[in-house]
Amino acid sequence: xxxxxxxxxxxxxxxxxxxxGQVVACEAITGGYSRISARARVRWRGGEEETxxxxxxxxxxxxxxxxxxxxxxxxxxxxPAATSVATPAARWYDKSGQYLGSKAIVMDCATAVxxxxxxxxxxxxxxxxxxxxxxxxxxxxxxxxxxxxxxxxPPDWPGYLDEVLDRYDRMGREYPSSAPVLRYVSSxxxxxxxxxxxxxxxxxxxxxxxxxxxxxxxxxxxxxxFAHIGDPREDLGYYTxxxxxxxxxxxxxxxxLARYRAATRLTEEQVNPQVVDxxxxxxxxxxxxxxxxxxxxxxxxERPGILAPYLINAIxxxxxxxxxxCDRLS
Amino acid sequence: xxTRPTTDVLIGDCCRELIEAxxxxxxxxxxxxxxxMAETVLRNAAVRAAHEIAWMxxxxxxxxxxxxxxxxxxxxxxxxxxxxxxxxxxxxxxxxRxxxxRxxxxRxxxxSAGSLHLADVAEHYGRAGxxxxxxxxxxxxxxxxxxxxxxxxxLRNRIxxxxxxxxxxxxxxx
Numbered sequence: 001x002x003x004x005x006x007x008x009x010x011x012x013x014x015x016x017x018x019x020x021g022q023v024v025a026c027e028a029i030t031g032g033y034s035r036i037s038a039r040a041r042v043r044w045r046g047g048e049e050e051t052x053x054x055x056x057x058x059x060x061x062x063x064x065x066x067x068x069x070x071x072x073x074x075x076x077x078x079x080p081a082a083t084s085v086a087t088p089a090a091r092w093y094d095k096s097g098q099y100l101g102s103k104a105i106v107m108d109c110a111t112a113v114x115x116x117x118x119x120x121x122x123x124x125x126x127x128x129x130x131x132x133x134x135x136x137x138x139x140x141x142x143x144x145x146x147x148x149x150x151x152x153x154p155p156d157w158p159g160y161l162d163e164v165l166d167r168y169d170r171m172g173r174e175y176p177s178s179a180p181v182l183r184y185v186s187s188x189x190x191x192x193x194x195x196x197x198x199x200x201x202x203x204x205x206x207x208x209x210x211x212x213x214x215x216x217x218x219x220x221x222x223x224x225x226f227a228h229i230g231d232p233r234e235d236l237g238y239y240t241x242x243x244x245x246x247x248x249x250x251x252x253x254x255x256x257l258a259r260y261r262a263a264t265r266l267t268e269e270q271v272n273p274q275v276v277d278x279x280x281x282x283x284x285x286x287x288x289x290x291x292x293x294x295x296x297x298x299x300x301x302e303r304p305g306i307l308a309p310y311l312i313n314a315i316x317x318x319x320x321x322x323x324x325x326c327d328r329l330s
Numbered sequence: 331x332x333t334r335p336t337t338d339v340l341i342g343d344c345c346r347e348l349i350e351a352x353x354x355x356x357x358x359x360x361x362x363x364x365x366x367m368a369e370t371v372l373r374n375a376a377v378r379a380a381h382e383i384a385w386m387x388x389x390x391x392x393x394x395x396x397x398x399x400x401x402x403x404x405x406x407x408x409x410x411x412x413x414x415x416x417x418x419x420x421x422x423x424x425x426x427r428x429x430x431x432r433x434x435x436x437r438x439x440x441x442s443a444g445s446l447h448l449a450d451v452a453e454h455y456g457r458a459g460x461x462x463x464x465x466x467x468x469x470x471x472x473x474x475x476x477x478x479x480x481x482x483x484x485l486r487n488r489i490x491x492x493x494x495x496x497x498x499x500x501x502x503x504x
Binding site for chain 1: 368484485489
């Protein structure tokens with residue numbers, strides 16, 4: 001990290017050659033399991049200061065969660081025009097990693113706090129829960145035609161669901177330790193399809209920690225690396241397993257879902273606690289695949305780092321959740 | 331071989347060293363987080379070290395028994411193939427005896443006397459899992475509700491074992 005400040009300064013000299021940017025502070029941000037993040041304060045020649053977030057790939061072979069930085073940059077660049085949801089301004093991109101050591105996106109550092117922290121401090125988290133629901137309903141309302149062509153557009157809802165369930169079958173073949181559970185769950189899920197909804201922009205890591213709030217402006221949604229076009233209820237299902245407290249879904253599921261239905265005009269048949277349960281299975285497919293791949297790499301030459309063995313427990317936890325869902329909804 | 335302290339106790343002692351002696355001396359937040367994760371992995375490994383061979387052998391027997399029950403009722407090529415793969419034996423003499431035993435029984439026998447080396451037990455367990463998965467697929471395709479329910483019970487047992495390993499797991503670093 002101590003070399004990142006000077007490297008960022010060199011990068012600024014390339015992307016803002018006339019402004020004489022000087023990095024006066026640079027520190028790692030802990031937390032998060034996927035990207036390496038740092039906060040850097042820059043003083044420009046005129047004396048004004050700005051703070052940025054640098055968000056880069058971990059060194060090859062040292063992470064668990066893999067995502068495409070080029071795609072994330074394109075999406076971040078397109079979102080301001082595509083959606084009513086606000087995001088921190090994406091300023092520059094070290095596309096090759098030549099300056100910052102790995103592909104890295106530089107964004108404005110918002111003067112805001114995590115919605116999760118605000119909820120934890122609030123005596124009544126209800127209004128913040130509403131804000132959270134409304135924010136993700138707005139994400140889901142993003143017109144798909146405005147998204148970059150690089151974002152895969154599934155042909156239709158049945159085809160998309162089949163794709164996800166086929167993915168579970170593939171995981172079962174590639175990672176035999178999980179095959180018995182995945183076979184059971186995917187077969188069950190094929191037989192219990194919920195009513196369809198229109199496909200939507202799915203954030204992929206829907207939780208209040210990824211919403212920044214301040215009195216000065218609208219909520220800002222961050223961490224779009226797993227965004228994709230899919231079923232919007234994946235985000236709801238995914239959020240149900242987030243362990244950070246308070247979890248405002250579990251605080252009052254009916255209130256949470258009524259608010260979501262009102263914001264999205266989806267019906268109670270389409271959005272109810274059972275359907276959300278189902279979409280936990282669908283919404284976790286991509287991350288589970290990455291967890292299994294990382295676990296399989298432990299002990300190999302491409303050691304994925306301590307996060308991989310640590311998250312084996314998350315695989316067990318998902319097995320447990322999935323089977324419980326099958327039991328509850330059967 | 332020095333049997334006391336056992337492996338799980340040794341690992342537990344290392345965990346205490348990491349948390350009580352080393353963690354307080356760290357100032358780098360990222361390193362602290364990595365150490366806490368490593369300690370969790372070691373604590374889980376201690377639980378596994380104490381029980382995993384027994385757990386795998388017990389479950390292997392159950393998985394193969396289920397696979398054989400399905401095979402007796404339904405003709406499934408993938409299941410036949412999976413069962414024919416049979417248990418793994420590291421020692422050639424043992425392998426020969428096991429092979430003779432299998433030939434006599436007509437298919438793989440659960441819990442046959444074999445190597446207790448961890449890699450062999452894990453390999454045998456993996457093959458039993460494949461046979462179980464093939465059997466489950468056959469039962470599901472045939473609509474055999476009783477067999478699918480039995481499979482579900484076995485999976486629930488498997489997950490209960492996984493939960494014993496992760497008993498003290500807490501999410502850190504998020």
